[in-house]
Amino acid sequence: MISADLLMLMAQCAPGIHPVTMQAVVRTESGGNPYAIGVVGGHLARQPRTLDEALATVDALARAGWNYSVGLAQVNRSHLADYGLTGAAAFDVCRNVQAGADILARCYARAVSRGHPGQVALRDGLSCYYSGNFQTGYRTGYVQRVVMSVAQASAPDRLPTVPAIEAREAIPVIPTREGTEPHARRPTGPVRTSSAGDANEADTHTPDAVSTPDNNAVVF
Numbered sequence: 001m002i003s004a005d006l007l008m009l010m011a012q013c014a015p016g017i018h019p020v021t022m023q024a025v026v027r028t029e030s031g032g033n034p035y036a037i038g039v040v041g042g043h044l045a046r047q048p049r050t051l052d053e054a055l056a057t058v059d060a061l062a063r064a065g066w067n068y069s070v071g072l073a074q075v076n077r078s079h080l081a082d083y084g085l086t087g088a089a090a091f092d093v094c095r096n097v098q099a100g101a102d103i104l105a106r107c108y109a110r111a112v113s114r115g116h117p118g119q120v121a122l123r124d125g126l127s128c129y130y131s132g133n134f135q136t137g138y139r140t141g142y143v144q145r146v147v148m149s150v151a152q153a154s155a156p157d158r159l160p161t162v163p164a165i166e167a168r169e170a171i172p173v174i175p176t177r178e179g180t181e182p183h184a185r186r187p188t189g190p191v192r193t194s195s196a197g198d199a200n201e202a203d204t205h206t207p208d209a210v211s212t213p214d215n216n217a218v219v220f
Contacts, residue, residue: 006032013094014101021122022073022101024149025129028142029074029100034093038074040067054091073100104129123147 006026010019030036035054036047039061048054054070061068062077069076070090075083080090083099090096107128111121114134126146127137137143 009093009097013097016105017101020150022097022104024146025100025104025126026072026097027149028146029069030072032072034072034091034096036071036074037061038069040069042066051088051091055088058090071096071100073097073103075099075103079103100129 006023007019010017010022010026014022026032029038033047035049035051037044037054037057044057048057058068058070067077070080070085072093073096075085075090075096079099080086083095083102085092085095085099104125108121108125110128111124111134114121114124116124123138123143124134126143127134130137130140130142
């Protein structure tokens with residue numbers, strides 16, 4: 001999912017979390033892939049591309065006893081039943097984000113209760129979201145990756161905007177065969193006696209002579 005779509009989804013499905021924060025979590029966790037599956041202590045050969053692939057993979061992981069997380073917000077299997085995320089519901093983008101947002105909000109509340117100020121508590125909350133405690137997310141670099149995700153997403157907004165090129169000159173028509181040229185309209189101004197390509201031969205024209213336009217030139 002592209003950033004604009006993610007921000008809209010975050011605002012709709014996780015209103016209690018600032019959309020920039022929740023988008024950074026989702027980008028770090030799943031890269032915006034709604035069918036993403038993370039395996040603790042391993043990794044998939046490739047990520048699922050469809051819901052059917054995701055469901056088949058989750059079923060195989062569960063039967064093999066793997067610990068895994070699913071969806072945009074990478075909700076861990078230990079939380080799925082708590083949020084009613086069974087089967088395909090686990091990969092529903094809004095329900096998955098809602099569950100992730102609730103987990104993050106609870107972690108943040110725990111961090112605030114320790115007396116830490118806003119941004120410190122938020123980073124502690126991110127560590128808690130990742131690992132269930134306030135230390136591991138720092139040690140593994142997870143907290144830093146989420147913060148960098150915000151910086152990278154915001155960087156283009158701080159760069160100068162290069163304006164689009166506006167075409168101000170008419171583009172000539174090149175006839176495909178003889179006799180297809182439209183009838184020329186009577187000029188409303190002075191007759192142009194030469195094209196740009198004829199500039200070097202201007203001295204060969206008399207003032208009242210009209211040259212034939214070069215078909216490769218821009219006609220004004």
